Amino acid sequence: MKLRCLLLIWLLLTIIYGCTSVKSWERGTLAKPQMAQEPTPLQSVIRAHIYSSREAAGTAGAAQGGGCGCY
Amino acid sequence: MLPGLLYPAAQAAESDSLDFQYSHYQEGKRQITGLSSDEETGEYKIGGIKNAYNPIEVESQHGHANVSLSDRVKFAFNYTQDTWGGATPVATAPAVFGNNREVYSDAGTIAGASPLLTGQNGGKVLFDSNRKPVAYALPGEPDSGLLSSQQLTHVLASASPETRKQGDFKLTHEWNEAALSLGGGISVEDDYESRFGNIGGRWDLNQKLTTLNLDLSYTNSDTHAVLDHDSLPYLDYSHYRANGQLTKTKDSAQSSILSGGRQDWASHFGITQIINKNALMSADIGYTRSTGYLSNPYKAVSVVFIDPLNQNGNLPPGIIQGKLKPLLEQRPEVRNQWNLGGRYVQFINSLDAALHFDYRFSADDWGIHSHTFEADWVQPLGNGWTLTPRVRYYSQSAADFYTPWLVSEQAYRQQPANTGRNPALPYNPNKLPDHFSSDHRLSGFGALSGALTVSKTFGKAVTLETGFEYYTHQGSFKLGGGGENAFADFDYWLANAAVKVNLDTFVGSSHDQHAQHGEHGHHHHGSHAPAGVMFDHLLPKAGDMMVGYRYMYGSQGGTILNGDVAVNDSAIVNRGCGPNPCFLKPASMNMTMHMLDLMYAPTDWLTLMLMPQFMDMSMNMKRLSGAPNDDVANNNIGNSAGSNIGEHIEHHVQNGHETGGIGDLGMYALFKFFDDGTHHFHATAGLSAPTADINIQLRRNHQVEGGFIHYGMQLGNGTWDFKPSLTYTGQLEEFSWGAQVNATVRLEDKNKSGYALGDIFQAMAWSGYNLTDWLSASVRGVYTTQGSINGRFNGLINQFGPMDYPGSYGGKFWDIGFGLSAAIPSGDLAGNRVSVEWLQPVKDDVNGYQLERDGTLSATWSLAF
Numbered sequence: 033m034k035l036r037c038l039l040l041i042w043l044l045l046t047i048i049y050g051c052t053s054v055k056s057w058e059r060g061t062l063a064k065p066q067m068a069q070e071p072t073p074l075q076s077v078i079r080a081h082i083y084s085s086r087e088a089a090g091t092a093g094a095a096q097g098g099g100c101g102c103y
Numbered sequence: 104m105l106p107g108l109l110y111p112a113a114q115a116a117e118s119d120s121l122d123f124q125y126s127h128y129q130e131g132k133r134q135i136t137g138l139s140s141d142e143e144t145g146e147y148k149i150g151g152i153k154n155a156y157n158p159i160e161v162e163s164q165h166g167h168a169n170v171s172l173s174d175r176v177k178f179a180f181n182y183t184q185d186t187w188g189g190a191t192p193v194a195t196a197p198a199v200f201g202n203n204r205e206v207y208s209d210a211g212t213i214a215g216a217s218p219l220l221t222g223q224n225g226g227k228v229l230f231d232s233n234r235k236p237v238a239y240a241l242p243g244e245p246d247s248g249l250l251s252s253q254q255l256t257h258v259l260a261s262a263s264p265e266t267r268k269q270g271d272f273k274l275t276h277e278w279n280e281a282a283l284s285l286g287g288g289i290s291v292e293d294d295y296e297s298r299f300g301n302i303g304g305r306w307d308l309n310q311k312l313t314t315l316n317l318d319l320s321y322t323n324s325d326t327h328a329v330l331d332h333d334s335l336p337y338l339d340y341s342h343y344r345a346n347g348q349l350t351k352t353k354d355s356a357q358s359s360i361l362s363g364g365r366q367d368w369a370s371h372f373g374i375t376q377i378i379n380k381n382a383l384m385s386a387d388i389g390y391t392r393s394t395g396y397l398s399n400p401y402k403a404v405s406v407v408f409i410d411p412l413n414q415n416g417n418l419p420p421g422i423i424q425g426k427l428k429p430l431l432e433q434r435p436e437v438r439n440q441w442n443l444g445g446r447y448v449q450f451i452n453s454l455d456a457a458l459h460f461d462y463r464f465s466a467d468d469w470g471i472h473s474h475t476f477e478a479d480w481v482q483p484l485g486n487g488w489t490l491t492p493r494v495r496y497y498s499q500s501a502a503d504f505y506t507p508w509l510v511s512e513q514a515y516r517q518q519p520a521n522t523g524r525n526p527a528l529p530y531n532p533n534k535l536p537d538h539f540s541s542d543h544r545l546s547g548f549g550a551l552s553g554a555l556t557v558s559k560t561f562g563k564a565v566t567l568e569t570g571f572e573y574y575t576h577q578g579s580f581k582l583g584g585g586g587e588n589a590f591a592d593f594d595y596w597l598a599n600a601a602v603k604v605n606l607d608t609f610v611g612s613s614h615d616q617h618a619q620h621g622e623h624g625h626h627h628h629g630s631h632a633p634a635g636v637m638f639d640h641l642l643p644k645a646g647d648m649m650v651g652y653r654y655m656y657g658s659q660g661g662t663i664l665n666g667d668v669a670v671n672d673s674a675i676v677n678r679g680c681g682p683n684p685c686f687l688k689p690a691s692m693n694m695t696m697h698m699l700d701l702m703y704a705p706t707d708w709l710t711l712m713l714m715p716q717f718m719d720m721s722m723n724m725k726r727l728s729g730a731p732n733d734d735v736a737n738n739n740i741g742n743s744a745g746s747n748i749g750e751h752i753e754h755h756v757q758n759g760h761e762t763g764g765i766g767d768l769g770m771y772a773l774f775k776f777f778d779d780g781t782h783h784f785h786a787t788a789g790l791s792a793p794t795a796d797i798n799i800q801l802r803r804n805h806q807v808e809g810g811f812i813h814y815g816m817q818l819g820n821g822t823w824d825f826k827p828s829l830t831y832t833g834q835l836e837e838f839s840w841g842a843q844v845n846a847t848v849r850l851e852d853k854n855k856s857g858y859a860l861g862d863i864f865q866a867m868a869w870s871g872y873n874l875t876d877w878l879s880a881s882v883r884g885v886y887t888t889q890g891s892i893n894g895r896f897n898g899l900i901n902q903f904g905p906m907d908y909p910g911s912y913g914g915k916f917w918d919i920g921f922g923l924s925a926a927i928p929s930g931d932l933a934g935n936r937v938s939v940e941w942l943q944p945v946k947d948d949v950n951g952y953q954l955e956r957d958g959t960l961s962a963t964w965s966l967a968f
């Protein structure tokens with residue numbers, strides 16, 4: 033199944049990359065705000081709410097509420 | 104300390120923060136098509152019709168707090184509030200059926216389109232021999248030829264503003280290499296309530312190069328939608344009646360409530376991996392199972408029933424007739440959704456920037472497959488400025504059961520008689536698809552959006568952020584083609600502004616500040632006025648800043664007063680509405696304000712202050728006993744002649760009114776006159792800018808305009824106002840006291856809606872006592888006088904009760920307030936101050952006829968630095 037293949041590829045890629053080692057004192061760049069996984073977390077909440085009321089795709093993550101979005 | 108050692112994990116923990124965000128969503132006007140008559144020949148033609156409805160608008164406010172309860176335990180809380188209103192598609196139909204009819208104003212110009220769910224011939228529609236929809240070229244004349252068109256159009260319906268409120272929390276326990284979180288919340292709106300809970304875990308592996316996340320969540324939601332009695336006669340909802348999902352409303356026999364419950368179980372697994380010192384990636388997979396009532400109670404599908412046995416009558420050769428009846432949409436009651444996503448973040452050394460790339464694939468058993476691509480470029484520019492441009496592309500295939508409209512070869516009968524048919528249904532459901540929806544959000548389409556976010560951080564502590572996004576939904580953008588036609592296209596823009604306060608940065612600085620101020624620390628504490636007092640202090644010295652948040656909740660309910668005397672219904676009917684009788688009275692009214700205080704002192708003697716405000720209001724109304732029949736309101740003085748406005752009385756009782764959004768913007772300058780450490784005296788000069796919406800209207804019903812919503816439910820003043828005040832404060836040891844006089848003077852005779860609120864004068868005095876070194880109590884007396892409204896709405900207002908008349912606003916008010924104020928003297932949260940005050944009405948002497956006040960709660964939080 034296409035879905036399972038994609039998942040497998042992702043996991044493999046992640047494990048391969050996982051073999052590299054980055055010492056904790058080498059992680060200065062990774063701690064910069066621009067490297068945060070969500071660079072604009074507040075906006076992301078609003079945008080996700082709008083997208084979910086305008087598009088049919090599923091959203092990632094745990095339930096955060098969001099209301100009917102019937103309009 | 105190296106920043107790398109501070110946040111060594113692949114997924115950094117959130118710092119303690121308080122954030123506030125405002126956003127505005129604005130859709131573009133939908134294109135609609137309809138039949139109109141050619142001015143010369145009188146023949147029908149198909150064309151775009153003026154859409155006079157305001158498109159969907161959503162005003163949102165979002166507050167977020169994240170605080171450490173201990174080294175290991177964090178608590179996050181969110182409060183979100185949306186107010187939305189405007190027109191949205193209810194159904195889709197061939198334009199030639201005439202579902203959109205032009206409406207002419209009194210002056211003869213085209214005012215807009217009137218939506219007709221069953222088309223313009225009361226449901227009778229025609230097809231040619233090829234089963235293409237047609238209309239007679241001349242209205243009602245079978246011999247005039249045929250107008251044929253495949254063009255589809257949306258049929259719109261508008262909604263008066265409604266508000267949704269959501270509160271949710273998350274409690275997280277952190278270990279060295281793991282975390283466990285528990286969260287939950289509730290979202291409440293008039294027709295939908297949702298409760299949810301979630302549990303999540305995080306494990307850091309491999310010297311924190313790898314992070315695993317697992318989340319499980321459950322949501323339980325209830326729909327209880329009031330089906331509008333205006334559209335009920337035109338809609339078929341028998342499927343839901345047969346299912347037992349319809350009940351009558353308790354206040355009105357004319358409308359029904361559609362109820363349904365749904366449950367969503369979602370699980371999500373993610374892995375984040377540091378690839379090297381400049382890049383990280385993450386992958387996740389999610390599964391959601393939804394069951395129950397998954398349909399939208401306000402969406403219908405146009406179904407044409409063609410009865411082969413009923414093709415007689417005056418039909419030209421080859422022409423087939425059918426009956427157009429929209430059925431409330433019926434989606435499957437189960438949905439299984441999978442989604443798979445990945446994110447890659449790369450640091451670009453030469454530019455000190457980061458590129459974020461996201462992809463997500465989602466598939467479900469409704470047949471919808473979607474792809475989302477998103478790229479962000481986060482570019483710091485120095486001096487605390489950051490610029491983030493973003494592009495996003497989304498594409499989805501249509502649900503298997505999506506159909507713009509349907510044809511069914513069977514008779515539609517109001518009274519089911521034939522055997523073999525579900526007796527509760529006027530049609531045979533076996534001859535229709537199992538599920539159907541023409542909600543364009545389930546159609547095939549693509550969407551492209553571009554956004555730009557600008558943020559500026561002041562000294563690491565406070566960040567101001569603003570963003571703008573433009574989004575366009577088009578059938579032709581669908582990946583691989585085959586999307587819905589252009590009639591369903593729309594676009595929107597989204598703008599937001601946020602203030603973010605990082606509390607972690609105060610851990611060091613506030614200690615220093617506290618130490619530095621020494622004896623001043625105490626002095627500061629005593630000089631703060633009760634929570635309900637504004638402009639009570641300047642910042643101590645040049646360069647100081649303060650951010651604050653103010654909350655106010657005011658409630659009215661119970662008795663109607665005339666002057667200072669309670670009056671009964673018959674007095675209101677006869678005297679409360681000027682030259683007209685009253686039909687309704689307000690039963691309760693609530694107002695909530697969220698305000699931000701942003702203060703900055705350019706010099707020791709001057710403090711500047713900016714105060715954006717966000718309002719929401721709700722009002723419920725009751726019929727007055729002894730009021731005349733509703734149709735008497737049609738003769739009201741002050742209404743446009745001949746209108747049928749009495750129809751709206753029922754709507755006022757059925758549905759309370761709600762409004763919300765951005766309020767007026769206050770700008771103030773505080774000047775220090777005198778300060779000897781015990782006595783302080785300062786003056787404030789302020790301007791209030793008319794940024795609020797004062798043009799809010801109720802929706803059109805029964806082809807009768809709703810007109811302006813009550814004066815008191817508009818979100819602001821609409822005028823430029825001058826707001827001066829004089830304040831004196833003093834303190835000695837554990838005692839503090841103060842007095843203030845302030846005024847609001849309208850600088851314009853009327854706002855753009857034709858009226859001006861009355862001027863306000865207020866005088867107050869208070870006294871406080873420090874119970875401990877961190878907690879103080881206060882008592883305050885307030886006198887307020889406000890004039891009645893000048894002028895009146897310059898457009899239609901349906902006057903049904905005293906609240907619709909300018910004379911029933913303002914008055915003289917006496918209140919007494921009891922307050923508590925806590926200042927955190929040391930520790931991580933030093934410098935924070937929280938105050939609350941309850942203002943209890945003592946006496947009201949109102950202008951005209953008004954609802955008695957219950958009281959006002961004020962709460963403030965402020966942080967000086």
